[in-house]
Amino acid sequence: MENSEIARVFYEIADLLEIQGGYRFRIRSYRNAGMVVEGLPEGLKNLFEKDGEDGLKGIPGIGESTRAKIIEMLSTGKCKYHQELLKEMPVGMLEIIKVSGVGPKKAAFVHKELGINTIDELEKAAESGLIQNLPGFGEVSEQKILKGIKDLKARTRQFKLSVVIPVAQSFTQYLRSVPGIIDIVPSGSFRRWKETVGDLDILTTCKDSRPVMDHFVKHPDVREVLSKGETKSTVVLASGLHVDIRVLEKKSFGAALQYFTGSKAHNVALRDRAKRMGLKISEYGVFKERGEVWVVGNKEEDVYKAVGLPWIPPELRENRGELEAAEEGRLPAQLQYSDIKGDLHVHTKESDGAYTLEDMAEAAMKMGYEYIAVTDHSKAVGIAHGLDEARLNAQIRMVDEYNDKLKRQRKKFRVLKATEVDIRGDGTLDHPEGVLKKLDCVVASVHSGFGMGMEEMTNRVIKAVRTGLINIIGHPTGRLINEREPYQIDLEKVLSEAKKYNVAVELNSYPDRLDVNDVHCLLAKQKGVLVAISTDSHSIYHLENMIYGVHTARRGWLEKKDVLNTRSLKELMKVLKGKG
DNA sequence: GCCGTTTTCGGCCCGACTGTTTTCAGTCG
Numbered sequence: 235m236e237n238s239e240i241a242r243v244f245y246e247i248a249d250l251l252e253i254q255g256g257y258r259f260r261i262r263s264y265r266n267a268g269m270v271v272e273g274l275p276e277g278l279k280n281l282f283e284k285d286g287e288d289g290l291k292g293i294p295g296i297g298e299s300t301r302a303k304i305i306e307m308l309s310t311g312k313c314k315y316h317q318e319l320l321k322e323m324p325v326g327m328l329e330i331i332k333v334s335g336v337g338p339k340k341a342a343f344v345h346k347e348l349g350i351n352t353i354d355e356l357e358k359a360a361e362s363g364l365i366q367n368l369p370g371f372g373e374v375s376e377q378k379i380l381k382g383i384k385d386l387k388a389r390t391r392q393f394k395l396s397v398v399i400p401v402a403q404s405f406t407q408y409l410r411s412v413p414g415i416i417d418i419v420p421s422g423s424f425r426r427w428k429e430t431v432g433d434l435d436i437l438t439t440c441k442d443s444r445p446v447m448d449h450f451v452k453h454p455d456v457r458e459v460l461s462k463g464e465t466k467s468t469v470v471l472a473s474g475l476h477v478d479i480r481v482l483e484k485k486s487f488g489a490a491l492q493y494f495t496g497s498k499a500h501n502v503a504l505r506d507r508a509k510r511m512g513l514k515i516s517e518y519g520v521f522k523e524r525g526e527v528w529v530v531g532n533k534e535e536d537v538y539k540a541v542g543l544p545w546i547p548p549e550l551r552e553n554r555g556e557l558e559a560a561e562e563g564r565l566p567a568q569l570q571y572s573d574i575k576g577d578l579h580v581h582t583k584e585s586d587g588a589y590t591l592e593d594m595a596e597a598a599m600k601m602g603y604e605y606i607a608v609t610d611h612s613k614a615v616g617i618a619h620g621l622d623e624a625r626l627n628a629q630i631r632m633v634d635e636y637n638d639k640l641k642r643q644r645k646k647f648r649v650l651k652a653t654e655v656d657i658r659g660d661g662t663l664d665h666p667e668g669v670l671k672k673l674d675c676v677v678a679s680v681h682s683g684f685g686m687g688m689e690e691m692t693n694r695v696i697k698a699v700r701t702g703l704i705n706i707i708g709h710p711t712g713r714l715i716n717e718r719e720p721y722q723i724d725l726e727k728v729l730s731e732a733k734k735y736n737v738a739v740e741l742n743s744y745p746d747r748l749d750v751n752d753v754h755c756l757l758a759k760q761k762g763v764l765v766a767i768s769t770d771s772h773s774i775y776h777l778e779n780m781i782y783g784v785h786t787a788r789r790g791w792l793e794k795k796d797v798l799n800t801r802s803l804k805e806l807m808k809v810l811k812g813k814g
Numbered sequence: 815g816c817c818g819t820t821t822t823c824g825g826c827c828c829g830a831c832t833g834t835t836t837t838c839a840g841t842c843g
Contacts, residue, residue: 257815258826259815259816259825259826260815260816261815262815262816262826263815263816263826264815266815266816267815267816294816294817295815295816295817296816297815297816297817298815298816299815299816300815300816334841334842335832335840335841335842336841337840337841337842338840338841339839339840339841340840340841369834370833370834370835370839370840371833371834372833372834374832374833374834375832375833375834378832378833422843433843435843461830461831461832462831463830463831463832464830464831465829465830465831466829466830466831466843467831468831468842478843480830493828493829494843496843498827498843501827501828502827502828503827504827505827505828506826506827508827509826509827510818510819510820511819512820514827514828515827515828516827516828516829517828517829518829
C-alpha cells in the first residue's frame with residue numbers, strides 16, 4: 235500500500251467520524267495523520283520492511299493508534315476500523331460533504347431526517363423541495379445545495395500553476411487601479427509554488443476596503459460572486475477557478491501574508507507553537523494571549539521572529555519538519571535561479587523541437603548559461619522523428635563544429651553532445667554502446683509501455699541504469715499533471731540503484747510534468763542522488779520553464795550542492811564522466 | 815488521537831461570511 239492510499243483511509247476515517255458527530259480532536263488527529271503520511275518522502279512500506287515497527291516511530295502526528303493502523307494496512311491491505319465506520323455510514327456520505335455549503339452536520343441531518351445516502355438522492359430531494367422545510371434550512375440553502383452539486387460535478391478542482399500565473403498577473407494589474415490600494419500579493423499555494431492550485435488567494439492592503447471589493451467582483455473574467463464581505467470575498471471565474479481576496483490594513487500586512495500563504499498545516503503548527511509561548515497569532519498580528527498587546531504585524535519575518543524562528547521560505551511551509559529545522563538552524567540554503575549554470579535536456583529540429591541547435595544555444599547564452607546538452611530523441615520515438623545512429627553521429631560532428639566556432643569567438647559557452655535515448659520495453663537502450671560512449675551526457679527516458687506493472691517497469695529502468703552508459707533518468711515517473719497518472723514504478727529502488735551508478739534523476743521543469751516532484755526530491759536528497767533540473771525544451775521559449783523546476787526543487791528542500799546543473803562546466807564534466 | 819518550556823492529564827489555531835437565527839451554528843479556509 236502506498237502512502238497516498240494510507241493517507242486517504244485516514245482522511246476518510248476523519249470525515250466519517252465527523253459526520254457521526256465524533257470527538258473533534260480525535261477527528262483532527264486522523265486528518266493530521268493523513269497530511270503527515272501524504273508528505274513523507276519515504277514509503278511507509280519500505281520503512282516498515284526495513285526496521286519493523288521501530289521504523290514507524292518518531293513520525294510526528296503518528297501515535298500508537300494510527301501506527302497500529304498503518305501496520306495493519308501494510309500487512310493486510312485493509313483497516314478494520316475504517317471498514318466498520320463505512321458499515322455504519324454509507325460511502326456516499328463522503329461525497330455529500332464535498333458539496334459546497336454542506337458540511338458534516340448538515341449531511342448527517344439530511345441522512346437522519348430524509349434517509350439520504352448519496353449525492354444523487356440529495357439532488358432529487360432538493361429538486362422536489364424537501365430540503366427547504368427542514369429546520370435550520372430554507373429556500374436559499376436548498377438552491378445553494380443544488381448549485382453546489384452542479385459545481386462539484388463540473389469543477390476541475392486543481393489548476394496547473396502555469397495556468398494560474400497569468401490570472402494572478404491579470405488580477406494584480408486590474409486591482410492596481412483602485413485608489414488607495416497599497417499591496418497586492420497573490421499568496422496561498424500559489425506563493426508556495428505548489429504544482430497545482432485549487433484557489434487563487436490575493437492579499438491586499440488599503441485604508442478603505444469597499445472600493446477594492448466593488449472593483450474586484452467586476453473583473454471581466456468573473457462568472458459568479460460566491461461571497462462578498464468587508465474584508466473577504468470569493469468569486470468564480472469562467473474557467474471555474476475560484477479567486478479569494480482579502481483586504482486588511484497596512485499594519486497587518488506581514489501577519490496577513492504569513493497567514494494567507496499557508497499551508498494550513500504549517501499555520502496550525504506555528505500557531506500551536508505560539509500558543510505554547512503564551513502568544514496568539516492571527517492574520518492581524520501577534521498578540522499576548524490575555525491583554526491585546528500588539529507584538530508585531532507589518533513584516534512577515536517578525537511573525538516568525540516573535541516565536542523564536544528565522545523566516546521560513548514559502549516553498550517549505552508544508553509542515554514537513556520545517557519548524558523543527560528552523561529552530562535548529564538547519565533550514566536548507568535556498569536554491570537560487572542564478573545557481574543554475576545550464577540546461578541538460580533540450581530538443582532541436584532534428585527530432586521534435588522547433589529550433590536549430592544554434593538557436594537553442596544562443597537563447598541559452600542569453601540566459602547566462604555556461605552550457606546546454608542537446609538531447610534529441612532516439613529512433614524508437616518515431617513520432618518525434620527520433621535519430622538513428624547515423625543521424626546522431628552527424629549531429630555529434632555538427633556540435634563539434636559549432637563548439638569550435640564558439641572557441642574561435644572566445645566564447646565560454648559549450649554545447650554538450652548528448653541524447654535523450656529511449657529506454658525500450660525490455661530495458662535496453664535505443665542506441666548502441668559505441669555511439670553513446672562518444673557523448674558527454676546521456677539522458678534515458680521511458681516513452682512507451684506506460685501500462686506495465688510496478689515490478690516490470692522498475693526492473694526496466696534499473697536495467698538501463700546498470701548499463702553504466704547513462705547519466706540522467708529523464709522524467710522518471712512519466713506523469714502529466716491532470717492528464718496522465720505516473721506509471722507504476724518503485725522510485726526508491728530506482729534511486730538506490732542510481733546512487734550506485736552515479737546516475738542523476740531529472741526534475742523535468744515543463745510545467746505539465748514537474749517530474750520528479752517535490753516529495754521525490756526529498757527522497758533523492760536522502761539517498762544522495764543528484765537531481766538535474768532540466769526543461770525538456772522544444773522551443774527557445776521553453777527554456778524559461780526552468781523557474782518551475784527551481785521552485786519545485788526548493789519545495790523538495792534541495793540546495794545548490796544537490797543539483798547537478800549548478801556545477802560549472804568543468805565540474806559538470808567530471809561528474810558526467812564518473813558514470814558507471 | 816496526539817503530545818509535552820502549563821509533561822502522563824488536560825489541553826488541542828483563529829477568524830470571516832452566510833443563512834437562519836433573534837444571538838448563533840455551520841461552513842470554510
